[in-house]
Amino acid sequence: MKLQIASQLAIYALLELAAEPDRHFSVAEIGDKFNVSSHHLAKVMNALGRAKLVRSVRGVGGGYQFAGSVRRTTLLDVIQQFEDVDSGVSLTGGSSPATDEEAALRGILDEIDNITRATLGSITIGTMLKLVGRRRSSGSMR
Amino acid sequence: MQIAATPTDDNPLKLPILIRRARAADIAAVVALDERVTGLAKRGYWDDIFKRYGQSTRPDGFFLVAEPQDRKDAPPVLGFIIGEVRAWEFGSAPCGWVIALSVEPEIRLQGVGEALFEAISAEFKKSGVRKMRTMVIHDNRLHLMFFRGEGMMAGPYIQLEKDIE
Numbered sequence: 001m002k003l004q005i006a007s008q009l010a011i012y013a014l015l016e017l018a019a020e021p022d023r024h025f026s027v028a029e030i031g032d033k034f035n036v037s038s039h040h041l042a043k044v045m046n047a048l049g050r051a052k053l054v055r056s057v058r059g060v061g062g063g064y065q066f067a068g069s070v071r072r073t074t075l076l077d078v079i080q081q082f083e084d085v086d087s088g089v090s091l092t093g094g095s096s097p098a099t100d101e102e103a104a105l106r107g108i109l110d111e112i113d114n115i116t117r118a119t120l121g122s123i124t125i126g127t128m129l130k131l132v133g134r135r136r137s138s139g140s141m142r
Numbered sequence: 143m144q145i146a147a148t149p150t151d152d153n154p155l156k157l158p159i160l161i162r163r164a165r166a167a168d169i170a171a172v173v174a175l176d177e178r179v180t181g182l183a184k185r186g187y188w189d190d191i192f193k194r195y196g197q198s199t200r201p202d203g204f205f206l207v208a209e210p211q212d213r214k215d216a217p218p219v220l221g222f223i224i225g226e227v228r229a230w231e232f233g234s235a236p237c238g239w240v241i242a243l244s245v246e247p248e249i250r251l252q253g254v255g256e257a258l259f260e261a262i263s264a265e266f267k268k269s270g271v272r273k274m275r276t277m278v279i280h281d282n283r284l285h286l287m288f289f290r291g292e293g294m295m296a297g298p299y300i301q302l303e304k305d306i307e
Contacts, residue, residue, distance in 0.1 A: 122290045
């Protein structure tokens with residue numbers, strides 16, 4: 001499975017914000033860390049704001065803050081703001097399958113979609129922060 | 143076994159509790175808690191589970207409960223966890239299986255589930271196993287989120303089933 005860039009940026013930005021919930025982060029600050037343009041990231045942050053996953057504070061010292069729940073906001077909640085997580089294999093849309101072969105194939109794709117949803121829907125921002133922390137303490141990445 | 147659970151960096155325990163092995167007198171509270179959570183009363187099932195995991199002297203089965211401390215108004219059992227060490231099924235080396243976990247709905251997110259999970263992890267470790275497993279229905283987000291939060295990841299097995307016609 002591949003995630004769209006916007007979904008990836010949203011997850012990275014939320015992890016950054018949730019790791020320091022009392023701090024305000026500017027778009028430029030987050031963009032610098034992940035090497036993306038402020039223009040692109042601003043769109044992502046606006047979408048996260050509309051989903052009430054971040055809040056923005058204007059003025060000096062302002063910026064973005066995490067507004068979700070570290071223990072309840074999941075990767076699925078974030079990704080769904082930007083894309084459909086289902087398999088993306090186009091059969092005949094939402095209509096009834098035209099053939100037994102199509103119905104059988106749909107059954108397999110549904111299995112995959114269910115596992116994808118269950119996985120993304122069970123990993124919270126808090127769990128991701130723990131996973132990042134573990135990798136950091138084992139020195140596997142920066 | 144008795145452990146006075148205390149807060150740690152990973153476990154923001156907000157309630158004073160004692161984790162201990164279940165006693166026969168706890169089963170009524172376990173049945174009531176399970177019924178509040180699942181909507182089904184299964185007295186016979188829990189009596190049987192207690193005989194298998196709570197009463198026996200077998201060293202590889204664990205039925206642990208979280209008992210409130212300093213709270214007279216709380217239910218007598220705030221949560222429970224059950225597990226056992228099993229070996230060589232499905233080709234698996236010995237590992238600890240968590241077969242049931244429940245926490246009083248009104249006191250969730252206060253560290254009771256984590257304390258129970260840590261206690262049974264410690265029991266499995268004492269039994270000599272270094273891997274623990276559980277199984278969760280894929281649309282039970284609450285349980286999936288909990289176990290993921292405790293560091294559990296997808297394992298190497300895929301569960302398969304079939305309607306018998």
